[in-house]
Every structure is written in C-alpha cells, then in structure tokens.
Amino acid sequence: MARFTPKVVTANALIEGDVIYLTADDRWTRLHHEAELIEDEAHAQLRLLHAMAQKSVAVGAYLADAKAGPNGPEPTHFREVFRTRGPSNYFLGKQAELV
Amino acid sequence: MYSYSEFDEAFVRTRVAQFTHQVERRIDGSLTEEEFRPLRLMNGLYLQLHAYMLRVAIPYGTLNPRQMRQLAHIAQTWDKGYGHFTTRQNIQFNWPKLSDVPKMLSALADVGMHAIQTSGNCVRNVTADHFAAAAADEIEDPRPYAELLRQWSTDHPEFQFLPRKFKIAITGAAQDRAVTAAHDIGLRIVKNDAGETGFQVLVGGGLGRTPMVAMTVRDFLPVEDLLPYVEAVLSVYNTLGRRDNKYKARIKITLHETGKEEITRMIEARFAELRPLFGGNDQALLADIRAAFAPPAFRNAPVEAYDAFYKADPVFRAWADTNLAKHRNDQYAIVTISLKAHGQTPGDATADQMRVMADLAERYGHNELRVSHEQNVILPHVHKSDLPAVHAALMQAGLGTANVGLISDIIACPGMDYCALATARAIPVAQEIATRFDALKLEHDVGPLKIKISGCINACGHHHVGHIGILGLDRAGVENYQITLGGDGTEDAVIGERAGPGFAYDEIVPAIERIVLAYLDLREGPEETFLQAYRRVGLPPFKAALYPGEGNRDAA
Numbered sequence: 001m002a003r004f005t006p007k008v009v010t011a012n013a014l015i016e017g018d019v020i021y022l023t024a025d026d027r028w029t030r031l032h033h034e035a036e037l038i039e040d041e042a043h044a045q046l047r048l049l050h051a052m053a054q055k056s057v058a059v060g061a062y063l064a065d066a067k068a069g070p071n072g073p074e075p076t077h078f079r080e081v082f083r084t085r086g087p088s089n090y091f092l093g094k095q096a097e098l099v
Numbered sequence: 100m101y102s103y104s105e106f107d108e109a110f111v112r113t114r115v116a117q118f119t120h121q122v123e124r125r126i127d128g129s130l131t132e133e134e135f136r137p138l139r140l141m142n143g144l145y146l147q148l149h150a151y152m153l154r155v156a157i158p159y160g161t162l163n164p165r166q167m168r169q170l171a172h173i174a175q176t177w178d179k180g181y182g183h184f185t186t187r188q189n190i191q192f193n194w195p196k197l198s199d200v201p202k203m204l205s206a207l208a209d210v211g212m213h214a215i216q217t218s219g220n221c222v223r224n225v226t227a228d229h230f231a232a233a234a235a236d237e238i239e240d241p242r243p244y245a246e247l248l249r250q251w252s253t254d255h256p257e258f259q260f261l262p263r264k265f266k267i268a269i270t271g272a273a274q275d276r277a278v279t280a281a282h283d284i285g286l287r288i289v290k291n292d293a294g295e296t297g298f299q300v301l302v303g304g305g306l307g308r309t310p311m312v313a314m315t316v317r318d319f320l321p322v323e324d325l326l327p328y329v330e331a332v333l334s335v336y337n338t339l340g341r342r343d344n345k346y347k348a349r350i351k352i353t354l355h356e357t358g359k360e361e362i363t364r365m366i367e368a369r370f371a372e373l374r375p376l377f378g379g380n381d382q383a384l385l386a387d388i389r390a391a392f393a394p395p396a397f398r399n400a401p402v403e404a405y406d407a408f409y410k411a412d413p414v415f416r417a418w419a420d421t422n423l424a425k426h427r428n429d430q431y432a433i434v435t436i437s438l439k440a441h442g443q444t445p446g447d448a449t450a451d452q453m454r455v456m457a458d459l460a461e462r463y464g465h466n467e468l469r470v471s472h473e474q475n476v477i478l479p480h481v482h483k484s485d486l487p488a489v490h491a492a493l494m495q496a497g498l499g500t501a502n503v504g505l506i507s508d509i510i511a512c513p514g515m516d517y518c519a520l521a522t523a524r525a526i527p528v529a530q531e532i533a534t535r536f537d538a539l540k541l542e543h544d545v546g547p548l549k550i551k552i553s554g555c556i557n558a559c560g561h562h563h564v565g566h567i568g569i570l571g572l573d574r575a576g577v578e579n580y581q582i583t584l585g586g587d588g589t590e591d592a593v594i595g596e597r598a599g600p601g602f603a604y605d606e607i608v609p610a611i612e613r614i615v616l617a618y619l620d621l622r623e624g625p626e627e628t629f630l631q632a633y634r635r636v637g638l639p640p641f642k643a644a645l646y647p648g649e650g651n652r653d654a655a
Contacts, residue, residue, distance in 0.1 A: 014126070015197050017150035056128045059146060077576055079148075079515060082524075086149050087516035089444045089526045092179055092194070093149045 007044050008035040008066045008073050009051045010083070011058035019083045019094065020058060022051050028058060030094065032084045033072030038063075100163055100467065101246050101391040103211040110254070111208045114215060118142045119201035126198065143214025144200055147519045153192045153203060154217040159227035159245040159269075160188035162468040164457035169210040171453035177203050182453070184438060184446040186472045186510055186559055187266070188226045189217055193517055215253065220261045222252035222333070228270040228277045229471035232394060233433045233479035235425040238288045239296055241271035243388045244325060247381065250388075251326055258333050262340030263348035265333070266305075273590070278472060280304045280313045280592035281564060283350045284332060287590075291319045298325065302332060302362075303354035306558035310594045311351045316363045324374065326381045331370035335362060395465035397428050398482050405483035415490050417543070418501035423486070426479075432486060434464075434478040435471070436493060437500040437508065441537040445511045445529050446474030455496040463489050472561075473510055475503065506541075506548045506615065507533035510561055514554025514571060515578075521554035523571025523578040524604075528552055531608045536615070545615055548629045551586075564588035566630045567614060568595045569607065580607040584614070584641055585633045596638055598645055610645055617644035 009022035020028040021035035029035065038044045044063055051061035064080050066073040075081045086093020103111070118138070125135040139145075143154040155170070162170075170190060174182045177199040178192040185191055195203060207213055216223055225245045232240040248267060252258060258265070270277040271288040279285030285301035298320040304313025320328050336350045339357060347356075354362055409416050424433040436456060438446050448456070456476055460468045463485040469477035481489055493499040502508050509532060512518065514525030529552055536542045551565030555572075562568030568583035579601040586595030602610045615629075621640055622632045633641070643649075 012146055017146055055131050059132050082515055083148060089516055
C-alpha cells in the first residue's frame, strides 16, 4: 500500500485573497512553516472539513503535499513553493510583506 | 468614440449596486463561496494564486485618455500601482481586496467601463484590429460593428448560459491583425464582386487544448444581416453545444462533430427565421453608432521636421523603423508603444506610464488609445511632425523600446506567477529571452519574429500561432516547456508544429537561442523572415539544432 504523503491544509483568505494555512491549534497563518503537518489520511480529511466549514475566513481549502523541514513544514511542489512567496516578476505578495 | 447612452449608464450602475450588496452579503456570511462564485465571475472577479484578480473589458481595445487615467487611478488606489494588458484586449488588476472591488467597479462606471462578461459562459469582450480606422489597408472601421455586437450580446437573455465561453473578433483590413481565425466567430470585412461591403464569416476557430483554425461558413454576408446571422450561429451552438464535457463544449468541437455542411445548413435555416424579426431597429442603432466613430479632424501640416529628425537621430530612427505603421493619411503614422522593455513583464504598465500614454493621446493623438492583443498600447493617429516629441516623452517614461514585431516583443500570459490554472511560469521565460537577445545584440538582425508563451494548455498566450510557441507544463512536478514552430495568427493562420520533447526551465532560453541561430545560418538572406524560412525548409533543420547529438534518431 502506498504511504500517505504528508499534507498541509491551505486556502485563500476571504478579503485579501492571500494564501493561508491551517495550524494545529486551529488558527490560520500566512506562513507555511507554521502550518500543521498532517501525516495521517483520516486526520487530513477531518482537518480539511474543519477548514471548509470556515466560510467567512477561508476560500477554496484543499490539501497540499508537504514535508517536514527544520523550521516546520515545507512545500514539495513548485506551485506550492510559489504560493509561499508571490510572483517572480515583482517583489510583491508574501515575499515583500513577511520580511 | 462611442459614449454610453443613458441606458448603458443605468445598466452598469445597477450592476455595480447589485454586486456591492453581493460582496457585503459574502463578507457578512449570508452567501457561501459556492453561491458567491458565479456572481463574482459575472463581474470579472477571479480568485488567483496569491490574490483576487479583476478583469476589466476594453471593448474592441479602444480607450480614451480619461479612461486610461482612471485605470491608472484604480491601479494606484486599490492595487499595487500597475495593470496587466491581456491578449484579449482587457486589463487585469492583480491585487484587489474583495472589500475594495465595489469601489473599483464604481470608479470604472464613472468612465463608462465595467468588468461584465469578462468571465463565464457568455459572449466575451468583442476584440478588433488595434489599427482600426487608421490602417492604410482597411476597407472599413470594424468597431461600429463590434459596438453593435457588444450592445446586442450584453446581458442577452438567450446567451447567458452557453455551453462554454464565446469569443468574437473582427477586422476591417486585408491584413488580419485580430487573429480572427482563432475565434469562435471571426468576422472579416470584405467587398464582393459588385463592390458591396460585407463579412466573410469564420466559425469554430480556437486555441486551447484542441487548437483549430476556423472554417468559413459564409463567404459574403451583407452588413445589414450581421446580428441575425451571428444570433443564428449562437442559437445553433446553444442547442447543439455539449454541456456534458467541458473539454468538448466549444463551438469548434460542435462544428467538427456536426460537420461543416450540416451546421451551415442549420445556421442558414435559423437565420431565415431570425432575419425578419429584426425589423430594421438594429440598422437604426448601427447608424447612430457609426456617427460616434467618425474619423478625427486630421491636421494638414508639413512633415519635414520628421524627415530631418529621422535622418539625424539613430535612436529615433530605430524606433520609427520598428514601432510605426503606415497610416491611411500620409502625414500621419500609427504609433505602437512597446510594453515589452527588455527584462520587463510583457503587457504591464505602471500607473505613471498609463498617465503618460493618456497625456500623449490627448496632446498628439486625437484622444485615442488602443490596446492590442499583442499586449502593447497604440496611438492610432499621430501627425508625423509630432513623432519626435512623442518619442522623447516615451523614452523618459521607459516606454520607448524599439522592438515591435521583433523577438523581444513577446506575448506571455500571466502563467504561474499569478494564474490559478497555470501549470508553469511564462513571464520569467519571456523576460529572459528578451534579456538574452538584447545582450547578444541580435534582434534587429533576426528581424520579424513572434514568440508567444502560454503557461498552460488553455493557450491564453496564443502559443499555437507563434512563429515560435512555448507551452509551459507540469511534468512530474517540474516545469517543462514544449516548443511549437511555424504557427501564424494572420489571415493565413496556421497552427504550429510540435518540435519534440520539452525542455526544463533552465534549458528553454538556450533552446530558443539554438533555433534562432539555426535560422540565421539557413536563411537565404536578411529579407527571408523566420516564418518564410520555416515554410521553405520545414521542421528538420530546427529539430537538429534543438536536439543536437540525436543524429538520425527520429524522435517522432
């Protein structure tokens, strides 16, 4: 049986549209490494349901592949890497706002 | 230029008011995202990778200075100081907050603009030749017909739930600058043997995952039959089009599944029913619209200053050689302002640059601006004696790049830097190609060459009709770029051929360089353009350059 690839729950914030992640203590954070790294498939589904229920905060919640890193979860796919920082043509979005 | 009637004004204001309440209800939780999503899309509001995106229609690519200034104001007040002009003659703002969007729409309404029908399965912004009413090779200005189509299709009750989106493009010139053959309906103004004006009607063109060149369903349609005929096409499509499969829902598939003969028969039958119902009201309306598109009062003044400047200043001369096009009035020129400075984002303009362009249009350009599907801005009517002043002002604003039609005049969709649908980035590939060929100082030697880049199979970057097309894909979690060659978006439209296996992100610019160097080696002289050379020799020599060391192995 294939092993479950660890996940984070991610979405966009309702007002700003900015990328957000669900933390283990039920907050939404703008930082990928603060997200809850989910290593169990059943738990992932529960966390996703929890996220999807927060209709006034988060839009389009889904599970994204991630891996453990020294400072917390890190994205594995390049799309999710781009979502952690913003566009490559201007220094705008997260990369500018989080420094 | 056409100004809103009281009816248009009331319609747009009513929609802004409705959407304002819908946003309030979304924010206070009365509407779920599932309920709200179709409402925001009806008003051009998308949720992208990093933020919302507001897509604003620029009907047939025509703007006046006041509208351009308002776009600058919107970019500065509610966005991050810039806007992105798209291949559909729209402008996109990449960073609006949901709570600010009603204010943005209200500001747009103040200058007769909106974001209605820039999304969804309806008739989208009708696009037109960006040189309309200025080009020397034009039979008639296509924009009055585009405006007639806009009024007819806006909120048309029968066509708000089509099987899929529907795009119409129109040109009045022999040289097709509007890519009409890649639209659901392409209209080309032609003359018949009796010297009367009408339309050649093309149906079923489109790019995307199944690229197809449109087929001609009518060689000559009298101009007065335009609306009943287009309505007949839409009506047949609305009935036959497949709503069961998104990927087979465009009219190009309907056409191929039904057959050209049968669909033409059905269109003609429906047309016969519809035609008597129009009763001449459309023609009365068209006459009013035409009056709004009367040509400007062209100046009659000497042009010697231009000739002298052209001889004396090499920088101006280089710009004039690439960025000017022949105007129907010999004393005038059509100015294309390049939004493709080397290393910058294709199609982007800052708020300050928008204001400069608005000022120039007001001072030297008879108050007209155009947006091209090639993501540049055009001043369609500039007297030649004013060109040195226009050029100097453009240079100061970083808008004086002399590269229109050259290798760095690249179309690129937003790709994975912004778009939620993208599978790879497009903008940095364009930036790097432009920077590389600028460093090589080769682009003027290479001559006319259109590179078009899409960041996913939906082909917003028109890669299939690029002389060199680049398609960014996700191959096993890595960006990968496929190359097509020999595409052409003009009246001789051709879909490009796949060159072979794709290239990694850091391999794509060197691959393009190998193609261009191969062209320089094999061309018969500087007069033979890349496309002409490609048509003469075909794919093999370019393939050999792209995949060196593969010898006789046939990758196909």
